[in-house]
Amino acid sequence: MSRVLLANLSQETCSFVASRHTLDDFRRYYLYTGQEVLEKLRGGGMEVGGIIRAAEEDGVELVPTLATYGGTGGPVATAAYSHLRDEILAGARREAGRLDGAILALHGAMLTEDLDDPEGDLIARLREILGPAKPIVCSLDLHAHVTDAMVGSATALVAYHTHPHVDIADTGYRAMKLLGRVLRREVRPVMAHRKLRMIAQPEQHNTGRPPMGPLMRGALAAEREPGMLAAGHFPVQAWLDIPNLGWSVVTVADGDPALAQAKADALGEMAWSARREFVRDRTPVAEALRIARETPGGPIVLADSSDGTAGGAEGDSTVLLRALLESPVPGACLLLVTDPDAAARCAAAGVDQEITLEVGGKLTPAFFQPVRLTGTVRTLSDGKFQMKNPSMPANRGLTAVLQAGDLFIVLSRKPVYTWDEECYRSVGLFPREAKLVQVKSPGGFRPVYEPFAKAIIDMDAPGPCDSNLRRVPFTRVTRPLFPLDDI
Numbered sequence: 001m002s003r004v005l006l007a008n009l010s011q012e013t014c015s016f017v018a019s020r021h022t023l024d025d026f027r028r029y030y031l032y033t034g035q036e037v038l039e040k041l042r043g044g045g046m047e048v049g050g051i052i053r054a055a056e057e058d059g060v061e062l063v064p065t066l067a068t069y070g071g072t073g074g075p076v077a078t079a080a081y082s083h084l085r086d087e088i089l090a091g092a093r094r095e096a097g098r099l100d101g102a103i104l105a106l107h108g109a110m111l112t113e114d115l116d117d118p119e120g121d122l123i124a125r126l127r128e129i130l131g132p133a134k135p136i137v138c139s140l141d142l143h144a145h146v147t148d149a150m151v152g153s154a155t156a157l158v159a160y161h162t163h164p165h166v167d168i169a170d171t172g173y174r175a176m177k178l179l180g181r182v183l184r185r186e187v188r189p190v191m192a193h194r195k196l197r198m199i200a201q202p203e204q205h206n207t208g209r210p211p212m213g214p215l216m217r218g219a220l221a222a223e224r225e226p227g228m229l230a231a232g233h234f235p236v237q238a239w240l241d242i243p244n245l246g247w248s249v250v251t252v253a254d255g256d257p258a259l260a261q262a263k264a265d266a267l268g269e270m271a272w273s274a275r276r277e278f279v280r281d282r283t284p285v286a287e288a289l290r291i292a293r294e295t296p297g298g299p300i301v302l303a304d305s306s307d308g309t310a311g312g313a314e315g316d317s318t319v320l321l322r323a324l325l326e327s328p329v330p331g332a333c334l335l336l337v338t339d340p341d342a343a344a345r346c347a348a349a350g351v352d353q354e355i356t357l358e359v360g361g362k363l364t365p366a367f368f369q370p371v372r373l374t375g376t377v378r379t380l381s382d383g384k385f386q387m388k389n390p391s392m393p394a395n396r397g398l399t400a401v402l403q404a405g406d407l408f409i410v411l412s413r414k415p416v417y418t419w420d421e422e423c424y425r426s427v428g429l430f431p432r433e434a435k436l437v438q439v440k441s442p443g444g445f446r447p448v449y450e451p452f453a454k455a456i457i458d459m460d461a462p463g464p465c466d467s468n469l470r471r472v473p474f475t476r477v478t479r480p481l482f483p484l485d486d487i
Contacts, residue, residue, distance in 0.1 A: 001060065001061050002180075004063065004099065004101050004102060005065060005099050005103070006048070006062040007102070008046075008066070008104070009068060009084055009085070009105075010047075011026070011076055011107060011110045013109060013237070014072065015239055016239055017073065018074060020074050021070055021076040023084075025070050029069040030392070031066075031068040032064075032068070034064060035064060037064035038052060041067060045390040046168055047139045049172065050168075050173030050176065054177045060180055065088045065090075066091070072310055072311060073314075075112055078112055089126065096130060100183055101182070102126060104122070104123065106140055108143070109237035117145075117150070120148075123153040123154050124153040136153065137155055137178055138154050138156070138157050140234070142161070142233060144159070145237060148193065151193045155182065157191065157252070158178060165390070189230075191260060192263070193249070193264065196246050196271060198246060199236055199469060199481065200278035202465075203458050205235050205442075205443065211277035215271055218270055219249075222263045227253055228251070228260075229252040231263060232250055233247070233248075236248065237312075239311060239464065242477065243478045245477045246481065249268045250264065251263040275482050282467060285459055288459050291455065295454060300437070300457065301438075301445070301449050302320060303441060305458065305459075306367075306464070307463040313440065314415055315415035316337055316339060316361055316363040316368060317360065317361075317367070317461065321371050324407060325373065325404075328406065329435060331434070331435025334429050334431060334437045336418060338360075340398070342360075342402075343397075343399060343411040343413055345357050346411060352376065353376065356372070366464075368462075373404050375404035377400055378401040378408070382395075382399070383399040383414070383416075388420050389419050389444075394416045397413030399412040399427060408434075410423070415440075418439045432452055470483060
């Protein structure tokens, strides 16, 4: 029986927030070691669940070291990354002589305080331990920042094929199945990487519609061709302020580097030719509220992607809150604001108490300002709930619901993903019954909300995850870079 090292280290960074990710931020989701990895993640919706299923089908023994998911946020603190990386590498050293390969579930768009490519660092160090012959296969989010170091050290990189991400576990499964074929000596993977001088606004990454849909169908068709093992587009996390940022195409062929490169080049040309289709105007806030007022019924979903918590923003935007206070929309309006101070003040006041305070704009002052308002505390909670899309625990810490007229503002200590209704339902608010619902996401919410939303509006607002990429305050990216430059 083959023995394979298993590790999972995942976090997606936004360069334009001030916070630093600590070990506690990883623990908010999950951080498991040793056999706990298999016990806790078997059958789940994350990559490791798919890896375990494929390994069990193929009779491969997994040697788990560490599995952790840190969500999104600012760069990872050096001490936190070093601790997690070294735990994985220590396990590899202990087992090195008895390992036949390794599988890593990574995100691919993590930064640390001093590293632009920590995934490349991890894979390269693991390669030194395992030696040149043993295969290392990695699963990656399609928003990964793929680097030459990652391609040079790994045997194969396997990407998500969907956005919104509904194939997370399936990607782990596919990666492990490929590794199983390598271990049985059925295939000899060779990779090619094509980097494009372009980034694309995330509302347009949806693989179920143009312009991204046809590109991903092209990758899937290439993956099924004789001699091919994997193919993927990586439109990249756009808010990484680092050199060589850009869209990547990665292809994996069976022993034929020329075939791999030809497919990568062809898929890359398709993406480059479509680059202008990824530039799309969003709806100004005032216009979005006018549409909401004039649309009978609800819910009207306002996608505030510039404060997108799945992109790494803190979630403390006050743009929509201020606009609704100045120009109300009749009916229940559900909003989310990360503000640990305001949540604590609500808790001190108590349920059903009226309080006047400043809300939001404190974590990202470069983009937002606090809003002063008076409201009534409706609920208090510890902020723990179970997400359903994907299925995983969430913990935003102390959380309060503050009502100000028709506004119901969820104030929390930490941000969470807003992809499903549970971020509201867990505190007694029900999006299906509301007039207006704010989500802080460019598209991950759509599988849940599209079936019942009366309308969905992509709102144009500032923020650290601004989809108007020409407004993003880049200083380190390599130029020219579309759409920052008209190339």
